[in-house]
Amino acid sequence: MQRNNYSIANSRILISILLIGLLGFCSCNANKQAGPEKAESKRITILGLGDSITEGGKTFHSYLFPLWKRLFTAGYKFDFIGPRSSNSRIGKIKHCGFSGENAEFLKKQIDSIYREYPADIVLLHSGHNHFNTENPVNGIIHAQKSIIEKILTINPDAKILVAKVVESGKLPKYSYIPELNQQIEKMLADLKNPNVTLVDQSKKFNWGKHSIADKVHPNPEGAEIMADAWFERLKQVLPEPENSFHPEIVPYKTTEQGNLDLHIFKPEKSNNQGKYPVIVYFFGGGWSLGTPLQFYRECDYYASKGFVAIAADYRIKYLNHTTPFESVEDAKDAVRWIRANAEELNIDPDKIVAAGSSAGGHLAAAIGTLNETHKGALSNYKPNLMLLYYPVIDNSEEGYGPEIIKSRYLEISPLHNIDTATPPALFVLGTQDPLIPVKTAREFRAKMEENGVECELHLIEGAGHPIFYYAKDLTDEFYTIRKLTDQFLLKHGYLNNEN
Numbered sequence: 001m002q003r004n005n006y007s008i009a010n011s012r013i014l015i016s017i018l019l020i021g022l023l024g025f026c027s028c029n030a031n032k033q034a035g036p037e038k039a040e041s042k043r044i045t046i047l048g049l050g051d052s053i054t055e056g057g058k059t060f061h062s063y064l065f066p067l068w069k070r071l072f073t074a075g076y077k078f079d080f081i082g083p084r085s086s087n088s089r090i091g092k093i094k095h096c097g098f099s100g101e102n103a104e105f106l107k108k109q110i111d112s113i114y115r116e117y118p119a120d121i122v123l124l125h126s127g128h129n130h131f132n133t134e135n136p137v138n139g140i141i142h143a144q145k146s147i148i149e150k151i152l153t154i155n156p157d158a159k160i161l162v163a164k165v166v167e168s169g170k171l172p173k174y175s176y177i178p179e180l181n182q183q184i185e186k187m188l189a190d191l192k193n194p195n196v197t198l199v200d201q202s203k204k205f206n207w208g209k210h211s212i213a214d215k216v217h218p219n220p221e222g223a224e225i226m227a228d229a230w231f232e233r234l235k236q237v238l239p240e241p242e243n244s245f246h247p248e249i250v251p252y253k254t255t256e257q258g259n260l261d262l263h264i265f266k267p268e269k270s271n272n273q274g275k276y277p278v279i280v281y282f283f284g285g286g287w288s289l290g291t292p293l294q295f296y297r298e299c300d301y302y303a304s305k306g307f308v309a310i311a312a313d314y315r316i317k318y319l320n321h322t323t324p325f326e327s328v329e330d331a332k333d334a335v336r337w338i339r340a341n342a343e344e345l346n347i348d349p350d351k352i353v354a355a356g357s358s359a360g361g362h363l364a365a366a367i368g369t370l371n372e373t374h375k376g377a378l379s380n381y382k383p384n385l386m387l388l389y390y391p392v393i394d395n396s397e398e399g400y401g402p403e404i405i406k407s408r409y410l411e412i413s414p415l416h417n418i419d420t421a422t423p424p425a426l427f428v429l430g431t432q433d434p435l436i437p438v439k440t441a442r443e444f445r446a447k448m449e450e451n452g453v454e455c456e457l458h459l460i461e462g463a464g465h466p467i468f469y470y471a472k473d474l475t476d477e478f479y480t481i482r483k484l485t486d487q488f489l490l491k492h493g494y495l496n497n498e499n
Contacts, residue, residue: 043473044078044238047096047119049106049147050126053166053217053226054097056086060217064093066227071234072293072471075241081117089318090471091289102129102136103143110147111154118155121237123230124148125201127165127184128216132175141183148196159237160196161230162188166205166222169215177202199233201226245296247311252337253330257320260330262337263292263311264345265303277351277494278338279387280310282331284358284466287324287402288317294357294470301482305495308347310338314363323404324359324395328370328412331363332381339380351494354383357466358435361391365414369422385492386425387485390433390465393444400435415440418447424454426488428481430463458484 048054048064056062064080065088071078085092096113098105103126114122124147130136144162151158164181168174181202188198207215210222218226247263254260267276279302281295292311299309314330315322335352342349354364368386372379395401395413410416425448429441441457448455460467460477468475489495 041077041239041242044076044121045081045117045119046078046121046123046234047082047114047117048080049082049096049110049122049124051097051101051128052099053128054095054123054125055084055099056097056223057099057217060212060214061220061223062086062088062093062095062097063218063223063226063230064095065089066224067230068093069291069293070227070231073245073296074231074235075244076238077241077473078238081119083113083117087318089289089316090291091285100129103127103140103147107143107146107150111150114151114154119158121159121161121234122151123161123163123199125163125165125226127177127180128168128174130176132172135176137176137180137183140180141187144184145187145191148191148193152193152195156195158195161199161233161237162196163199163201163229164203166201166210166218166226167207169207169211174216197233197237199229201229204229243300245300247296247299252312253333255315255320255326255330257315257322260313260315260334261292262313262334263296263299265296265299265309265311266345267303267306267308269306275342275348275351276306276308276346277353278308278310278345278347279353279355280312280334280338280383282312282314282354282356282360282363284356284360285316287322287327287359287362290316290360294360295355297470298355305486307353307494308345310334324362324401325404325408325412327359327363328366331367332379335367335381335383350384352383353385353387353489353494355387355389356391357389359392361388362393362395362412362414364388365391365393365425366412366417368425369414369417369419370412371417371419371421382421382423384423385489385494386423387488388425388427389481390429390436390467391427392436394436394440399440415444415447418444418451418453420451420453422448422451422453424492425456426485427455427457428460428467428484429457430460430465430467432462433465435465456488 080094082094082096085094106126127140148160151160164184167177185198188196204225210219210225211217212219247265249261249263251259252262283290283292283294292313295311299311302309312334315326339349354367356364364386365388367381368383392400393414395405395409397406427441429436431438445455445457463477467477
């Protein structure tokens, strides 16, 4: 049986970077320029307030991550905040959901919580965790009124979205919910406060189809429905975003754990010079966490520069209980699919760039260095260029990765598979990166050059891992990396000055 436990040393490192590795290299593209853009607009803070339906659990889903996806894709600048956090594929998401607690509990806690986390927007979904025999409706309404009053006393400009709660098939316990929802609607009508608005979470949520076996908590589809309801109302209270993303999402592979997709951004203008070059991004996150959304901004930017730009999903430990070996196979298959569909995508199959950050950088480097032959020809998953942003390149005992890699590192370690068929690479690393030593990057460059392959290494002084965060405001380091990337692509004929 293969071991899948992390060594103590790597576990300590992993704890510190799983939540940040996936937040690594990504850009903002409001003006589609390589240089600094206009001043960042204010980020909006959002507090999810409620019980286990807000918090989520091991066997059911919260609306938080599906809502995060919608807001990010729509181009909003926001942060979820709160004293508690729940796991998701992008790491911890902050909130104020208390499993097993009711509205009366929240009323007692809200003054201290909101003073510490004075969010611009509060999403209140609370009404469960009572029995119908308690006749709880009046008490819940009184508690919700008090919560609203306390928040507005602290911050009169706060926007409070109050939900008609999702109904449940757990009866007779929750038979009071229809009455409660009527009273919630009446309460808000009586308040007549434009900062306090109703969100009907019960309208499309059907517990028979959208909850797990307990008939209360959302299943994945139920979480998406709740996220939709919040999102539609949030669009009415949030400032207009500067930019939004509209990829075409196409499945490229079916696995035992489900389908994997490519998020494809195509140029808006036709290419009069022939086929487009293509760039495919692999997100970071220690092969355990992450989302293709990490590179939406980069894809949008390079689509504006004449690329077909693609953010690839691949299997990760958090969702699929897989190892880096499966992640590498998915990366290979992503490039295979792209080449096989070159005519449909109108791309040049000999101008494929593989890019990624951290563990995603490892995938880009792995498919560039690993060799397989088929009928005497090199495998069709090899890219023609590599963009490696603080990538994991050494999976040996001296390098980085879970224990399962150590005994098999030659199968996927980029540093140990470089040869004359490896494509040219841009390698960007921070001098204070705790995972990838500068000496390892220099060793990678030396091996590339020994094989007659270009490796352009750039060290960002004082930068760590990641160099910056894709879900936060941009930094000067971001613009430095974008400029280096543009120059590298220009030098190799993938980008032209007209773009």
